[in-house]
Amino acid sequence: MxxxxxxxxxxxxxxxxxxGAKNSALPCMAAAILTEDEVILENIPQVNDIETERKLLTSMGAEVELGYGRAQHRTRIKCAILSDPVAKYEIVKTMRASSLVLGPLIARTGIARVAMPGGCAIGGRPIDLHINGLEAMGATITQDHGYLEARADRLKGAHIVFDKITVTGTEDLLMAATLAEGESVFENCAREPEVTDLAALLIAMGAKIEGAGTGTIRIQGVSKLHGARHRINxxxxxxxxxxxxxxxxxxxxxxxxxxxxxxxxxxxxxxxxxxxxxxxxxxxxxxxxxxxxxxxxxxxxxxxxxxxxxxxxxxxxxxxxxxxxxxxxxxxxxxxxxxxxxxxxxxxxxxxxxxxxxxxxxxxxxxxxxxxxxxxxxxxxxxxxxxxxxxxxxxxxxxxxxxxxxxxxxxxxxxxxxxxxxxxxx
Missing domain, CATH: 3.65.10.10 (Enolpyruvate transferase domain)
Structure with a gap:
């Protein structure tokens, strides 16, 4: 050790x-789940959480290339096929950001199975806000043997007021709402730069988002997102x-x-x-x-x-x-x-x-x-x-x-x- x-x-x-910001890079990597096309992220930090996220996406069937040499801070992600939409415990046990794949997985594939988050032992980061929000958007969620399983034919827009400000909850539901049917309005949202960074990528992918970086975010769902290139904060x-x-x-x-x-x-x-x-x-x-x-x-x-x-x-x-x-x-x-x-x-x-x-x-x-x-x-x-x-x-x-x-x-x-x-x- x-x-x-x-x-x-x-x-x-x-x-x-x-x-580059780890806490921006992780949700942006998860956002690549939302499209079949290639997403290129620049200014990716070389830290262990990024490698864990790479393993997680690869285990689901994605193609993930972490750059080395001249392109050492660039990653290319292509989620053309997501053959196994499961965030396995043995991969995510050291990383809190595992919950960030819940929203994009169910939005893209209609099903997601995600291990409860791990990471630093600094206190609870309840996933209830993710669950409540996705249920309001029409998902059915069950918990079994340390995993959350979510299902939905297609998510529907919803008006959600967060009980407390949550960065990962805002990010997770923001990604889910981009492919939902109709308009979503989120209130009491996190205003962190990492949320704004994620929204910038999603907009580059074709999402319709207004208000990122403020307490109220409006998302008009679209049927499909496309690839994009984005530089991490x-x-x-x-x-x-x-x-x-x-x-x-x-x-x-x-x-x-x-x-x-x-x-x-x-x-x-x-x-x-x-x-x-x-x-x-x-x-x-x-x-x-x-x-x-x-x-x-x-x-x-x-x-x-x-x-x-x-x-x-x-x-x-x-x-x-x-x-x-x-x-x-x-x-x-x-x-x-x-x-x-x-x-x-x-x-x-x-x-x-x-x-x-x-x-x-x-x-x-x-x-x-x-x-x-x-x-x-x-x-x-x-x-x-x-x-x-x-x-x-x-x-x-x-x-x-x-x-x-x-x-x-x-x-x-x-x-x-x-x-x-x-x-x-x-």
Whole structure:
């Protein structure tokens, strides 16, 4: 099992490039199910979740080519024949995004059998909203032995008000509605850039969609979609992680190939912490402004502060003068990194969904355990400023969502390697 060894103390200096967004790429790959034609996706990140999605689509009968060499961030998907519309447990057990094939499968083939989602153990992501929405569109859904089975001759448009904002629920039903008979109106929709990115692909495929990126989306169903070429958005969470890496190390880091308008909540918070930020058209430069200052955050749906940046921000808060309050509103079990940060010397207490971080505390190297994707990133950030060498176990979580993470950090001065590598190599 891979480990990271991180030696702290180096400010990060230089330019680091952001990869495509995993959380956009996964639903866009699922959208290829909706057509017999070829769908070409560019700026695909090379992360483990993408490989899992490739295996999933291939197991259903799709042709999936992940590019290498000059086309290394491109994938070609052709779902001319879907001979086995089943999302098998042994493939999707490590990935939460398995539910994203439910809607497009039933819309295209009239039947879908999908294993209940797996992935990070950060709390419940109820699939009830997917089920309720598809049933409102005329599907019959049963649950048996850990699988959901859905059937429908043809889905019908429906007016759906989501009980709570759900990104994957919005995406799943949006895909289903593109081939439904009649008009669908969805309210209380997720407004995340990943939803907008998916809608852009679907429109390029011939879907009729209005309002993506707002709370209300209207879809006029069509009988058939066609192939398309689409470029995936930059990964806003990867970009945010690197911004915090530059800030926590007191460095001068240019985060390139990103979309600054997707980072508004984080940039505002970093400025409150005393970090100097320069924003360009497709890059953000972060520089030390002296001592970091404490600032509170509350995670919210987009455009609020993202839950996927909470753990990384908490690492930063340990190095800020004063007391920071971190309130987690999205997932009920997303403080698993706290005990590992405490092992490194952080002063953090938890009460329900609120964590109180008292800084500035000197962090010390330790052996720590990664529990989920974003927790892994937070522990790397903490290790970058810790005294000595920190060993991080179970970094396979990180490999699910960050492309060449340690190589990118090494390129801007971090001393980080996988166990068995040699410092200085790239």
């Amino acid at each position: 891979d480990k990271f060894v991180v030696r702290g103390g180096n400010p990060l200096l230089g330019t680091i490039k952001v990869s 930059p990964d806003r969470i990867e970009a945010g992680t690197f911004l915090i890496a530059g800030a926590i190390t007191g460095g001068d880091l240019n985060v390139d190939c990103c979309e600054p308008k997707h980072l508004g909540a984080l940039i505002t918070k970093l400025e409150q912490c005393g970090v100097k930020i320069d924003v360009g058209a497709d890059h953000v430069r972060v520089r030390s402004g002296g001592e970091l200052k404490a600032a509170d955050i509350t995670t919210e749906e987009y455009p609020g502060f993202p839950t996927d940046m909470q753990a990384q921000y908490m690492a930063l808060a340990t190095q800020a003068e004063g007391t920071s309050t971190v309130i987690e509103n999205i997932f009920e079990n997303r403080f698993m990194h706290v005990q590992e940060l405490i092992r490194m010397g952080a002063n953090i207490s938890i009460s329900g969904r609120t964590a109180t971080v008292r800084g500035k505390t000197p962090l010390q190297s330790a052996a720590v355990m990664c529990s989920d994707l974003r927790a892994s990133a937070s522990l790397v950030l903490a290790a970058l400023v810790a005294d000595g060498e920190t060993i991080l176990d179970r970094v396979y979580h990180l490999d699910r969502g960050y492309e060449h993470f340690e190589e990118k950090l090494r390129g801007v001065g971090a001393q980080i390697r996988r166990m068995g590598d040699v410092f200085g190599k790239k």
